[in-house]
Amino acid sequence: MTLHAEKIWICSVCGYEHRGDTPPDYCPSCGADRSEFKLGGDDANGGKPETEADWQDVGAADELSSQPLRQIDVGGTAIALVCKDGQFSAISGVCNHVGGPLGLGRLDNDHVVCPWHNWKFHCRSGEGGCDCEHDSVPTHAVKVEDGRVWVDMAEATPRKRGNRPPHPLTKITMRGQPGGALMSDPVRVVGISTTIMDVLNPRYSTSDKLLNVALARAREQGAETRLIRLADLKFRACEGYYSKSSRACIWPCSITQMDPDDQMDRVYEAFVQWGDIVLVATPIRWGQASSLYYKMVERMNCIQNQETIANRHLLRTKVVGLIITGGQDNVQGVAGQMLTFFGELGCQFPQYPFIAHTRGWSAEDMENNVHYVEASKDLHAAAAGLLDRCLDTCKALFGVEIGKGQLPRGGRKAHELDVRAKL
Numbered sequence: 001m002t003l004h005a006e007k008i009w010i011c012s013v014c015g016y017e018h019r020g021d022t023p024p025d026y027c028p029s030c031g032a033d034r035s036e037f038k039l040g041g042d043d044a045n046g047g048k049p050e051t052e053a054d055w056q057d058v059g060a061a062d063e064l065s066s067q068p069l070r071q072i073d074v075g076g077t078a079i080a081l082v083c084k085d086g087q088f089s090a091i092s093g094v095c096n097h098v099g100g101p102l103g104l105g106r107l108d109n110d111h112v113v114c115p116w117h118n119w120k121f122h123c124r125s126g127e128g129g130c131d132c133e134h135d136s137v138p139t140h141a142v143k144v145e146d147g148r149v150w151v152d153m154a155e156a157t158p159r160k161r162g163n164r165p166p167h168p169l170t171k172i173t174m175r176g177q178p179g180g181a182l183m184s185d186p187v188r189v190v191g192i193s194t195t196i197m198d199v200l201n202p203r204y205s206t207s208d209k210l211l212n213v214a215l216a217r218a219r220e221q222g223a224e225t226r227l228i229r230l231a232d233l234k235f236r237a238c239e240g241y242y243s244k245s246s247r248a249c250i251w252p253c254s255i256t257q258m259d260p261d262d263q264m265d266r267v268y269e270a271f272v273q274w275g276d277i278v279l280v281a282t283p284i285r286w287g288q289a290s291s292l293y294y295k296m297v298e299r300m301n302c303i304q305n306q307e308t309i310a311n312r313h314l315l316r317t318k319v320v321g322l323i324i325t326g327g328q329d330n331v332q333g334v335a336g337q338m339l340t341f342f343g344e345l346g347c348q349f350p351q352y353p354f355i356a357h358t359r360g361w362s363a364e365d366m367e368n369n370v371h372y373v374e375a376s377k378d379l380h381a382a383a384a385g386l387l388d389r390c391l392d393t394c395k396a397l398f399g400v401e402i403g404k405g406q407l408p409r410g411g412r413k414a415h416e417l418d419v420r421a422k423l
């Protein structure tokens with residue numbers, strides 16, 4: 001009887017090992033796609049010993065020396081080819097972090113800087129710089145003969161990964177599952193205020209008032225609450241990593257992973273990990289939600305991109321309710337944008353998912369408006385009612401399996417055409 005040896009596929013991005021005849025569609029650890037998996041173990045290199053030289057002609061020296069750094073593909077392997085002070089060197093073109101194309105980055109003295117999140121690797125030794133000093137990428141020998149550049153595809157030095165613990169936000173635990181809250185624990189309600197104000201000289205905010213009424217109602221109902229005021233936090237705006245490459249947008253956000261002073265992690269932790277219900281409150285500014293709201297949601301794009309890039313649903317039974325107030329109008333526009341955004345993150349909504357109050361285009365009596373919101377029994381009852389509906393929806397979803405498996409791509413982001421015109 002012949003024993004069928006199990007193949008080992010290794011994700012070149014994060015080192016995850018998959019056993020089976022074929023690689024998985026996506027890396028369950030980092031979301032890299034199938035093409036990043038290489039055969040490991042005895043199957044690697046097609047059975048060739050790693051030390052056997054495999055010189056490949058990669059092009060004319062004259063042409064290749066015209067650029068200090070370039071990414072080249074040699075038989076399916078990405079190489080970052082450097083030409084510095086007339087000397088060629090080559091390192092792997094795949095960054096240790098999440099697989100960025102090193103050869104498309106830039107040269108900073110002797111270091112190749114990854115174009116995705118700026119990790120640096122020495123152009124000759126492959127050793128990592130400040131963000132990754134315990135890492136290194138493989139190096140390859142290079143020679144020039146008769147005006148041609150040759151790269152030895154056998155790795156001269158191996159890839160090494162520093163022993164970094166995963167970011168605390170990496171793991172998503174659902175209520176009732178190991179590591180998550182118990183089913184019997186109190187419901188957790190997060191309030192997010194997106195109102196902008198000078199925190200040292202605070203002013204009255206109508207949306208904050210109704211948010212606080214709703215949170216007080218939650219406590220009355222036995223829930224635990226947290227209030228996050230974006231105005232109190234220091235966090236960077238999204239810097240467009242997704243625009244470099246969809247896979248450059250990672251969870252948790254690369255800024256959160258790179259910048260210990262960035263406080264968006266508090267929003268992520270409360271919104272993605274801790275809360276069962278999230279109430280988002282915003283004023284209306286020129287017919288839109290506040291600019292702080294947009295700053296927050298741009299940073300939340302990484303949650304949706306996990307769906308797009310890795311078929312990973314971070315949110316499944318998260319219930320979201322909205323509180324919208326303003327001197328100006330356009331409640332439908334503001335609510336429509338917010339419902340679309342949180343719906344696209346995979347959130348659930350209660351029946352009648354928002355409450356709103358405005359004075360309209362022509363009203364300028366804001367003193368009266370402040371007095372009205374502070375005293376109105378109807379608006380306070382509305383805020384409590386929104387919370388009650390969120391709570392009912394949340395409890396109805398306890399223990400319900402939603403969003404397992406891969407989302408069909410048709411009509412969704414990252415939908416590739418399965419039918420093409422014959423021209």
Ligand code: FES
Pocket residue numbers: 095096097098099100101114115116117118119
């Ligand atoms: S992929 Fe290279 S720094 Fe993130």
